Amino acid sequence: MTARQPSSTTAGFFQQLPVIPPAYTSSTQKQSVKNSDDDAVLRNILNLYLPSPCPPEVDQSLHDLARTCLDPSTLRLTVDCEVNQPTLHLLGTFGGVNAVSPLRTGEGWRGLKDIQTRVGVVALGYRGFGEGESAATTAGLGSTPGKYNLRVHQFALAHMWSASSAAVSCPAAMTDGAAILLSRHLARSQPSVTSAQDAGVLRKVLEQAYARLTSFDPGYAWTSGQWMTERPGGSDVSRTETLARLGSEEELKADENTFASAADSVEMPLGPWFIDGFKWFSSATDADMVVLLAQTQKGLSAFYAPMKRTVVGVGGKRTPVMNGVCISRLKNKMGTKGLPTAELEIKGMRGWLLGEEGRGVREISAILNATRLWTAVGATGSWGRGLAVAKAYCQVRKIKGEQVLAENRQHVRWLAEEAVKYRAATHLAFLGVALLGISEWGVEVAAKDTRAGEWLPRDKQEAEILLRILTPVMKAQCSLAATLGLRECMESLGGVGYCENNEDDGLMNIARLLRDSSVNSIWEGTSNILAEDFVRATKGQVGGRAIEALGTMLDKMLEVASLRFAEHVETIKQTWHDLRTFLTTKKEVEALYRGKGLLRSMEDIVCAALLLVDACCTQGEVERVIADRWLASRISKKKHLLSDTSALTESEIDKQILFGSSAIRAVRRDSKL
Structure with a gap:
């Protein structure tokens, strides 16, 4: 009879690691994939809301992302978001304000955002495979929407991606919302009803932002933030304390002289409004643009603003710096550790009014x-x-x-x-x-x-x-x-x-x-x-x-x-x-x-x-x-x-x-x- 041996760090029972199957397998490969165990409800939903058989481009992209979600290289990025959390670097070497890169995110966060952009978790809601410009970009300009509900395709990807995304899907959600809002303005003959803004210039600004929001290219794409929450109100935006005022010609000229530029980080014109206030909770603080609420003389209004603007230094060197935004501190949250959430002080942020003054809640x-x-x-x-x-x-x-x-x-x-x-x-x-x-x-x-x-x-x-x-x-x-x-x-x-x-x-x-x-x-x-x-x-x-x-x-x-x-x-x-x-x-x-x-x-x-x-x-x-x-x-x-x-x-x-x-x-x- 063999004597029983005690267990140890290296000996004894070790539980077998389970194999987690991909949530979706292409219909063309289902027979050849062993132990295929799809998320049945997702397949049933596609059968309800898409033509049958499932469009091949949808079928293949879901198959690919289902495997990307469980790939060790992706999951390691997810873990990195927990381990290497965002950090603040508000001052430079000699104590000056760091207006260039005060917020740093980890490799995991940046890598997951790149994956999300490349697979089109946002962009596929606006264009099909092989189409040129997105449908919403050219709303009213002659683009076609595709042959099926693009939103079902897009959100099927988002559904699978969520668990591996470490909350990069949060900026994706706000980016999608901003794209919807900007597309509606671009569909109008004039994107703003105020005479204080040049409608033609604003259209070019919004077209540029929209193209970046709906891009598949991580090097070109933007994400958007949305800033509503403030200390007095939480969900009650009527108590917003952030204020916006239209700059006079003298003020705009002085601002331009300070920075030797009146352009944002991609050389688009800055808006004529100055925004000042404090936002208590801003998710995705590393965004490239923001839609926010601020009070004007006519009430609560919505604004578009880039997160960075250009400053021209010695020798004509052009450097992107924060557009009147100072990050006060990062939030220490129960979860979503990789997501940079912050308290922000806004001083002299340049922005564009969206829609009518006093109708900001309707806009946002x-x-x-x-x-x-x-x-x-x-x-x-x-x-x-x-x-x-x-x-x-x-x-x-x-x-x-x-x-x-x-x-x-x-x-x-x-x-x-x-x-x-x-x-x-x-x-x-x-x-x-x-x-x-x-x-x-x-x-x-x-x-x-x-x-x-x-x-x-x-x-x-x-x-x-x-x-x-x-x-x-x-x-x-x-x-x-x-x-x-x-x-x-x-x-x-x-x-x-x-x-x-x-x-x-x-x-x-x-x-x-x-x-x-x-x-x-x-x-x-x-x-x-x-x-x-x-x-x-x-x-x-x-x-x-x-x-x-x-x-x-x-x-x-x-x-x-x-x-x-x-x-x-x-x-x-x-x-x-x-x-x-x-x-x-x-x-x-x-x-x-x-x-x-x-x-x-x-x-x-x-x-x-x-x-x-x-x-x-x-x-x-x-x-x-x-x-x-x-x-x-x-x-x-x-x-x-x-x-x-x-x-x-x-x-x-x-x-x-x-x-x-x-x-x-x-x-x-x-x-x-």
Whole structure:
């Protein structure tokens, strides 16, 4: 008999490292790729909102990015963002103010931004492969939008990228929002209605900025910041203390003499406005431009400003320096460690007014709506990675001898319940993506030859109205669900999940995903703020139209599902009738008091309809049981916990939900249950 040996640092049991599969595999390569285990909900979403078969350029780019996300070289950059965090260098060698490069970011942050730009996580929302200028750049100038919903392609990339991005997706979100805002101004005959600015010069400035925001070239591309948060108000921008005033000819000349230039870092003219104030929270402080709010004599207004301007020194040397921005300090945050977030003092920043004075909130809402949608999609993307890690881990984690955790019925049930929530949240977020595409290009382009085309709104304005009412729901509910879901994923790994696992290129670091995702339910409006936005959208000028448009879309969706899910359809209709009655009959004060509950009710209804449509379109058994589970746990009066179905039967359903039909067979081969 062999004597037992004690374990040591190098001897004894060592847990096998799980293999995390890419989230997407090209249809042309799926048969040749071993152990292909796509994120099924992402594939189903593409099947809903894109033509079938999936456009080859979309198929290939998603396949490539799915592997880039898990490549060790990418993951090492992600880890570097945690290790080499941004630093401030406010003074030069001899104590002078460092106006050239006061902020330094790590190699990981810069490398991830370059990857993001090259794959087109922003740019693909504006142009297709092989097209010249982006569609929005030349809005009204003759560009074509492509043959499908470019936004679905773009956000599918963003969804996969989120977990590996170490929050470089944050500046991407603000860049996308700024691109939307600038494109709308470029589509007008005059990009600003004030006579104090030269409309022709401003157009050239915005065209240059827009081209950089939507570029695939890291050496040319810009990112944008958005500065709204100040000390008095937080989300209440009406209390903004930053002030802007139009410079006189004498002041502008004096400023030009000080710097020997009136150009920004890319030699475009600086704006005629001087901006002074303090911003308490500025994400992506390394951005190249910013859209910010400031008070003028006519009220809160929106401004565009480059982050740097040119100074001409001795011998005519041209050097980019900060455009009136002094970084006071960097924020020490719970997560998003690589993301440079700062407090900023603004003194004499030169900028351009966007739109009308006093209408700044309306202007910046274009960015706010985009970043909220990015938050919802990014949150579900990180959650999807967490579930992928938890699922892969339970298939290799040894328990009770040679048994693996995937053979434990209770554990599989736990993760299956999380998988149902994840599917619902991801469908909810991508409904917003589909609506954004329709609001930009119309249904004939953004939903042509798609399964969702029969129930999506036919009118651009109707899509915009639906976004107005649903974006707060998506951002609030997806963010919160993802944070709670990642906590469950972390617990499912036991002590391993609680550790900051930066070994093995950080592949197992769910703790980081949880820390980073926690900000999603705070930035761009807490759940309370979003609940207020939702209620005011239902009670505002377009409230009646928004509720009517939502009811019409739900009716069409439920019509698709009526033959296969008649009982579920009736349940959803009754639930929607009750919510609609409340929204249309109760006073605003009553609705505001119950605002977060209304967000939850709206999520329940819309997700239920989406899951039923998904089940009908795929004709899949897994999709059917997921819809059943969602209805049972969120809408049906019957408590799922007290189901009469036997544990053996339920556990088989759990396996289908978590592993799918192909993966479940692998688990069954070695099952000892």
